[in-house]
Structures are given as C-alpha cells and as structure tokens.
Amino acid sequence: MALLTVENLRTTFRTDDGPVGAVDGVSLSVDAGQVLGIVGESGCGKSAMSLSIMGLLPKSAMVEGSIRLGDRELVGLPGGELRRLRGAEMAMIFQDPMTSLNPVMTIGWQLVEAVRLHQKVSKAEARRLAIEGLAAVGIPSPEDRLRSYPLELSGGMRQRVMIAMALLNRPRLLIADEPTTALDVTTQAQILELMRELRREVDAAIVLITHDLGVVAELCDEVAVMYAGRVVERATVDELFARPQHPYTWGLLASLPGRNLASERLHQIPGSPPSLLRPPAGCRFAARCPFVMDVCRDDPPPLTPTGRGTAAVACHLAQDVRDREGARLSGEERA
C-alpha cells in the first residue's frame, strides 16, 4: 500500500499579475522503502509540490486536491496538527543546510530540540538519541560535534547534520529537495552513499527532488518527470533510461554532456519553459518540441499508461514513434 498518495494536486500562488499555477493536477504515489525521483528544471513546480506536501507554503498559496499520508488527508488539516506531523511522521531535507540550521545555536541544542518536540523523553535521553543520530550519518566524534556551531562544519558535514535531524524521529516520509546540489562531487558521492545505506535501514518512503538525472539513476526506483507544473512522464528508473517516452525527457537525456561525448554538438532544447501566468492551452512543451503536431497546440495530452508496468506518458505522439525515438536515443548513447 502506498504511504504517500497525491491526487490531482493543484498549487496556485496569488501574485500581482494574477494567479500562477505552479503545480497543475499532479498525481503520484510512493511506497514505504521506495525512492521516487522527481526530475525537472527550475520553475517546473517540483519544489512547490514538496512544500505543499509538507504544508510549508504561505497563506497566499492555494492547495487543492488530495495529499494522503497513510490514510490521513493532509490538505485542509489545521496548522497545529500539521506541525505535529512535520518532523515526526514526515521530514524534509533542503538544498542549503546553512539556511535551515540556526547559526547561533549549537548542533546539539538543535538536535535535542527536534527530539523533545515530538518525543516525551528526558534531556539526557534526547542527547543520547542526538549522538546516535549523528553517528548513524557518519559524523566522526559525534559527542564533540554537539558543541559545534553550524559555521564550524563543512558543507558536507552540515548536510549530514540535516539528514540526521530529519531522521531523528523516524519519519515515515522523507522529502529531500536537491540534497546534493550545493556540494562538491566527492561530497555528493558520500551523501548519495549515505542515502543508499539509510534507505536499506530506515523503512521510509523517500521523495527525491532533483534536476540531476545522474543522481536519479544512482538512487531512485521510480521517476516522475515534471514540466511546467505537470507530470509528463512516469516510469521505473530502468524503464525511463532504457525507453524514455516523452520528447522533453529525450531532450534532457540528450543534453547531458557526459552521456553524449561523441556527438559533434551538444543537443539543446531550444527556447525556455512557458510562463505559468499564461500557460499555453495544449501541451505545455509544444513550443519547444521537435515533434510537435497541430493537435498538441490545442489539446493537453493526458497522462496515459504505456502498457509497460507502471509507466505512463503525456504525449500525443503514437506509441510506435515514441518507442522508436526513445530506443534510438538510448541506443545511440550507449554505443
């Protein structure tokens, strides 16, 4: 049974220029012990969606649809109840640990606070849990680190502290929003390795938000590709890389410099994403799509199963065209 079920989620921000539909009818689900990757570029709505799930958006944002954690509906839940869930049942790791850690409090103070907010334990017990938590994410001499301030730690260490803090209360759902983007490749590899280990040990559902297809390939079981507020393709990670179905996914894969060394020029997706203030009527990728047809400009394609497992795609192209192009792309790259 799915731990997190999102159905027809719409997140709209009120702005001076009118409403902006950052998330426009997204449905997805994650099981316990699974990692769902959400891939897309800036402005595709991936962060707005994760903040909607956590209930962390300002009042000016309107969240409609359904978000269920287990069998509890989160949309419309009062602030107090959401606060009790956050940090206990569900936790989030952000891209930049420096903006999420309090710079004037020690690491220990912050970890102990996080434990005592949700568990009725003594200070000494909370401290013991904090030390355990730091040790579990591979921080050397965790007892001494409790006395450190965030500034005294390196970027990778801070991210480990964030992960330790998120896991302190054994959440059932963990959302990681670009957890390695601000880090060096070597540190990124350490954090990815850590998340792989945690995945085996903690039986939580993980939603990993990233723009990096490399990170997706390393860590995820399932992937949803988002474009301009909508899911355009959903598949298992193997399926996505072996038989990508959506022209936007093809573009993303083809523009990776490391996968396409032989090609004379790097593939580029022309133009830039549409404004969500006045989104196009049909398929939102139509203006940048090399395979665009007349129907694409008028009718938004629904997310339709491809018939292979859980895979689904939102594209008007015929299945055999998509299969051929997708296979050509992944075949070319491996050659």
Place this chain on the structure above:
Amino acid sequence: MSEPILRATGVTIGFPVTRGIIFQREVGRVQAVDGVDLELHAGETLAIVGESGCGKTTLARGLVRLQSIDAGTIEYLGEDITRRSGRGLTDFRRQVTMIFQDPIASLDPRMRIGQSVQEPLDIHGIGTPVERKRRVQEAMERVGLNPEHYNRFPHEFSGGQRQRIGIARAVVMEPRVIVCDEPVSALDVSVQAQIVNLLEDLQRDLGLSYIVIAHDLDVVRRLADRVKVMYLGRVVEEGTGEQVYTAPRHPYSSALLAARPVADPVRARSQQRIVLEGDVPSPLNPPSGCRFHPRCPVAQPSCAQEDPRLEHAADGHGWACAYPLEP
C-alpha cells in the same frame, strides 16, 4: 609549439589570516594558490578542476589581475604583466576578459542590458558612440540575444539569457582570451547545453582561447583541450582531456572522476565505487608530505614525508604522485 598567449610561472597567492577585531594583526597566511605554472595557446581551452577551496577561482582571478599575486610571473604574448598598472593594465584587460558564474549578481539590476554590454566599451573609451552601439548590437546578435531587447532590464530575462548577456559583455571587447568561472553551473541542464554550444561556436568563429574553471567534470570534458586538476592550491595532474579522463594517474583525479553520478541506472548499480572519505583539509595547516595523503586510498608511509613534484611523461601528461596509478 608556438609561443603561448598567456603564461603563468610559479604563481603563488596568499591571503592574510587575522586575529582580533579592533587591533587586527596578521597571524599567518593561507596559501590559496601555491606555485602553479600554466600555458594557454591560441584557440585552445584549458580547464582547471577541483573541489571548492582548491584555489581554482583564486588562480583565475590572479590570471586576469583581479587579485594581486605574491610570487611568480604572468606573461601575456611574451610580455611580463605581473606588475603592470594604469594604462598597461587597462590594455591587458581589453584583451583578457572574464565570465562569472552568477549572471544575476554580475549585472546591475538598474542598468538596461544594452548599457551593461556597452559599459566595458565606455570604460575603455573605445570608438565613437555610434560605433559602440553597433558593436553592442553585433555582440548581442552573436550570443543569440535579440538586439531589440537593448532597452530591457536584467530581471526580464531567464537565467540562460542572463548568462548570454554576461558573455556579450565579455566578447564586445573583442578579446583574445576569456576566463570563464563556472560558466554553466548555475543553469538548468537544457540551458547548460545552449551555453556550452555557444561557447564552442564563439571559439570557432572568433578564434578565442578559454580558461574554464569548473567543478562539473562532464562539462569540462566537453569543452576542454587540456585539463589541470588542483588540490589544496597545487596542480596534482595535468594533460589532455583524453589523458586525464581515460587514464588518470593521480589517485585524486581518479577519485574525482569516480565520484560523478552516472546517468545510467544499470551501470550505476554495478559500478565499483571508491568514495573519497572526509573533506579537503584546511589550507591554513596543510598536511605534511603529499597534501592528499590523509585521504588517499593508496597512500604509503613515505607519502607523509615526501612532497611529490609534478613530473611529466614524454607525451606531456603530468602528475605529482610517488605511487601513480597504472594507466
């Protein structure tokens, strides 16, 4: 080989370490760049890679004389420009320009983008107002901006277009060398590809030479003819892209390359991974001997004492390691 356009010899750059708030006193110096040699030839791209804090950005700033250097020399077309100032320095800066990582931070939000692109021409007093305007429009066209957008402000552009504005500012001077500091790392993948292609086109059409500072090894592989790998202020390996990427000899280069996530789930699962432990040590107090030895997977006891020098093979591939990996 012909005379290089830019040559740096033994460049050393340090920053003072101070104690005290009111009575500041210097208690030491951090060696951010420690004795780096470099040659850049006409039409080629030289990349400098390494983790944050390895000194790559400081080195780049030193090369364009945005940062004073403590020791060593920088020659441009055979002339020593290390101590140049005034007119001489201005002339040098007309020919060696820079592109920065964050296009938002490097553009004045209250200046129209045409003015921003024109600003370097104004500062250097190049041409008449009519000529300047023409050159700005040419530069904008060349980088794929619509010259009709001359009067718009930076916030009206997307990240990729802002980076194009930054590039237009660099090429409007008709330079010979552009130093690119993380030119694409702030951009989305699909836009990254647009900028990488643009840099390649400009190089071909204008005969530019690039020095690219980057931490994204895949982008570097794409752009660079030659690569230098830096660790704690020193070059630990250098060679052609082919040499460094397919047959790295220094354990650090090899670990850096292995750390890249692979965009292929099947290979990602099967890959044997060497994860480099720990962080880059503080340059305030660099390790004895080889600076990489505390993190090195193949370190020997002698590595803690002897500091290996950069040695070169006959094919130009160089590494600073006493126990290099087999190619």
